[in-house]
Amino acid sequence: MAEQQASPENVLFEYALRLGDDRLILGHRLSEWCGHGPILEEDIALANIALDLLGGATHALEVAAAAEGAGRSADDLAYFRETVEFRNLLLVELPRGDFAYTIARQFFFDAYSVHLMDALSKSKEPQLAELAAKAVKEDRYHVRHSAEWMVKLGDGTDESHARLQNAVNDLWRYTGEMFLSDPTDEAAASAGIAPAAPALKEKWNAVVDDVLARATISRPANEVFMRGGRAGRHTEHLGHLLAEMQIVARSHPGAEW
């Protein structure tokens, strides 16, 4: 758990790390589609969204690095931390799966991120407010894109419907982690620098219910959720992702091109 990090001066570091890691890892997962998209235009769209997420990650990790004040850069945080030091949601580190799986995961995250960034743009912490004001515009497009695909796949052929329903069923247990509270989240909320995670659930539910209904996909009844990512307890998939993502930076530390 993250209790030991809850001292006030560390709250901004921890909170920005969460924002950065979610976007860094999801951006990397999405980038795996580059050159493999189902159609050229969608390949470009996924790469665009991956780049938006990486831009958001860079921004958030810069905030985290400055808040930490230990001389680490955003790149150091991205490329020289171990699995247990990452604070991303389990949802974003899962393998990309098939296209339906990628879309369902993206939609669940987008519907969360757009409301998080909307609330965060009113943060008392100017660095987070600035980051969120930029990200919320991108997120509005992301959720429009992924929601459109949810409806296309869910309300498409028998096969696309079945694949999307499977993906939704598989991923559902990872969605609850977005709305769990812990000491870092509570400290950030009480300091007025971020919305409390549980407060986002109602808005997320409204978006998800609307889109699932239009996609003719049934909402899983399961309300038992996986957790651990925020405290550094990850699935076995994150280590493999990091190995690939970090190899160049670690093989050639300080390299520039």
Place this chain on the structure above:
Amino acid sequence: MKRRKRTLRRTRRANAQPRLERLVAGEPGAVKAKAASAEGEQGDGADSQWPLWEVFVQPSQGAAYEHCGSVHAADGEGALQNARDVYARRGEAIGIWVVPSAAIVASKPEDAGPFFDPADDKVYRHPQFYKIPRGLKGF
């Protein structure tokens, strides 16, 4: 807003529609896709493309929409999103139109003679033919 089974199935039907050949010429997979649509049905292979849409972007407020290219998409919203991602993500546009390529009626190369040649020998159709009267101000 209930949209019935609108995309993937419709896409297959749409593939059977004729396309503007000039718009797919030179495109990878175009020959195969055309051959397949001639047979009326195409499997789920990578060559089964969605219908083509022409993209027009408005570069700035008040400017005319200009044709900038085309995208494949299953429907209008998809075409709009693809157009945004392909043609308008670096600040090139403040507005986008997408139009089904099949809705465009185009002149043929063999029309060029009757359509355009007569303009060549009628210089008086150009304003430059006329001298502006001396003394005319603010023209």
